[in-house]
Amino acid sequence: MAEKLNKDTIKNDVKKHYSDAIQVAENKTGGCCSSAVTAGKYAKLAGYSEQQLSELPAGISVTSFGCGNPVDMLEMKEGDVVLDLGCGPGLDLFLAAKSIGSTGKAIGLDMTPAMLAKARENIKKSGLTNVEVREGEMEDMPVDDNSVDWVISNCVINLSPDKQKVFSEITRVLKPGGKMMVSDIVATGDIPDEIKNDKLAWSGCMGGALPEQEYLQLASDAGLIEVSVVNRLVYDRTQMAAFTTACCSDEQSDGFTEAQVDQLAGKLASVKVTGTKK
Ligand SMILES: C[S@@+](CC[C@H](N)C(=O)[O-])C[C@H]1O[C@@H](n2cnc3c(N)ncnc32)[C@H](O)[C@@H]1O
Secondary structure, eight states, X not given: OOOOOOHHHHHHHHXXXXXXXHHHHTTSSOOSSSOHHHHHHHHHHTTOOHHHHHTSSTTGGGGOXXXXXTTTTOOOOTTOEEEEETOTTOHHHHHHHHHHOTTSEEEEEESOHHHHHHHHHHHHHHTOSSEEEEEOBTTXXXXXXXXXXXXXXXXXXXXXXXXXXXXXXXXXHEEEEEEEEEEEEEESSXXXXXXXXXXXXXXXXXXXXXXXXHHHHHHHHTTEEEEEEEEEEEOOHHHHHHHHHHSOOOTTOOOOOHHHHHHHTTTEEEEEEEEEEO
């Protein structure tokens, strides 16, 4: 059986994985299963309309790594402050920035320098003046207490080896009455230890997926109220195959076997989870 992964190993691996993935998605290095075409399809699979994608900086949808659309149900107002955890190149960040007008602020947080570099390039392309990105970890956010109206995130919290800290930080930075709306991967069945302890599976948003109830409980334990799932898509065999293919394979791994995809079908879901700070 694979050795149990420790927290530092997970963080370092996730960082390396997404540093490589952004280059591959832009087709700079090639050779990986997560080609630009796959990544572009992924954004559409995740529930964005052609209209939404057409208003974003050119090329951004082909570098999207999300698993849902956390911004489609939000009632953001002019002047709101939005924080996007693990913003990557910024697809959701830009959608949010457009909704809150020039008096609002959209802040993207990411720990991977290559992702931040891409996001900064996209900020320049967009011409928007209400977007900024910060380097940091979601377990210890460089964000003031009680300072944001919305915390959004797309396929990121599952990657943390310390999810309780992430939810505590979300509660800390939200203003009273502020809302969290995150898309993420959770487990809806038993995930084999072999997957939980596989580096590629962690980086690919599968190994760290918590059982749905446990995920919701962590958010409630951190002090959020009205925590609930507002949308759920349990991946069937075909969707699971697409998901594991989009999960970039690197030189450390041969990727996922057909047997593993069979094993995971019906056991992982993309969910949209909301919660409010009292
Ligand atoms: C699956 S990608 C999603 C990117 C983006 N949300 C999107 O939808 O395209 C995960 C992102 O989360 C970032 N990330 C992972 N763990 C993180 C952590 N602990 N703190 C901050 N960022 C993290 C990675 O660098 C990567 O950019």
